Amino acid sequence: MPKVKIPRKSTLVDMTAMCDVAFLLLTFFMLTTQFKSDDPVVVSLPSSISEIKMPDVNIVTVTIDKSGKVFFGMEGKYNREKLIDKIAENKNMTITPEQKRIFSLLSSFGVPISKLPEFLDLSQEERNKPGYQTGIPVDSTNNELKEWLKFAKIVVYETDRSLYVNQLFAIKGDGSAAYPLVKKVMNTFQDKTLQINKFRLVTNLEAAPPVQK
Amino acid sequence: MAEMVVKESKGKKGKGGKKAKKMSTRVDLTPMVDLGFLLVTFFMLTTTFSKPQTMEINMPIKDDTVKEEEKQAVKATHAMSIIADENNLVYVYMGIDDPNPIKTDYSANGIRKILYEKVREVDNLTVLIKPTDKSTYKNVVDLLDEMNITKVKRYALVPVEPHDMDIIKKLL
Secondary structure (H helix, E strand, O other), X not given: OOOOOOOOOOOOOOOHHHHHHHHHHHHHHHHXXXXXXXXXXXXXXXXXXXXXXXOOOOEXXXXXXXXXXXXXXXXXHHHHHHHHHHHHHHHOOOOOHHHHHHHHOOOOEOOOHHHHHHHHHOOHHHXXXXXXXXXXXXXXXXXXXXXXXXXXHHHHHHHOHHHHHOOEEEEEEOOOOEHHHHHHHHHHHOOOOOOOOEXXXXXXXXXXXXXXX | OOOOOOOOOOOOOOOOOOOOOOOOXXXXXXXXXXXXXXXXXXXXXXXXXXXXXEEEEEOXXXXXXXXXXXXOOOOHHHEEEEEEEOOOEEEEEEOOOOOOOEEEOXXXXXXXXXXXXXXHHOOOOEEEEEEOOXXXXXXXXXXXHHHHHHOOOEEEXXXXXXXXXXXXXXXX
């Protein structure tokens, strides 16, 4: 019997189309990406039907995690530099330029002011080690959150008055955080010296239910 | 894998003239695709897609100088109290002394149904949200969200009082 010859086909495939797709996706992701910020805690947000987007600029965020720790974050590297200067001046602390640089890169932190210089000397891994950041005290006798908020307002006030009027304050709380602590933070916002009566609650988007008549 | 695919042109050999070899313009794109997908993967993993939403709340100005009489009183018939308690339970009662408080939950058939009914029944319904110390932040956000869903125009976040606990005691 004569051998049936199976024609050998080349295994090489034209990669052009695949390459096109890959770079199309790459371009899309590059343009839409926003890097995850290195928050010291993971917060699972409650959801709401509110569709107001969280602004990127001129916002101060107070994060409350599920174990009841309070973290403070202010947008803007330049603002944070000024903020630490103000705090250091107020508390008679000396802050080295290196510490200041590190502070200006922190998107959020949660240590008492007294521990701040020590905290800033640590490496990034040590700083973000779970349990190291004990939270900012918000007790009525020792309310450091109030100080941070006060100076955050002053910093923006000195930079630009129009920004000061539109400065936003947000609470980014974990869904399972106990309400009394949230109330404490809200009360701090509304303190006579701060008068932040309008603020935002950060939530995830949830589909609105069908409208009932 | 990474070799260049170069097809040699089959020029006719017979002619004496030197012909420049025609090189194929086809290049193996596999490494480029590899690189492309590597970067795609990187961006996919580091990106945060949806920005979180925010809910705006306005709290009344805390002012001790305002006298008790000058404060805006809520008519008892328009008032509805929602008490958020532990274990995701909510208690609802109308007015000041409702003999029939309701115990419900955060589902669509629970508090939302009651709110829809009351919004229809009562003009100028004012909802007082009273979270107890055992409630969680999620409970409060859920209730504020229900206000937006059911379009309650007037609502306030107020502290829970002993009186409220007395009313709901029989349901506990």
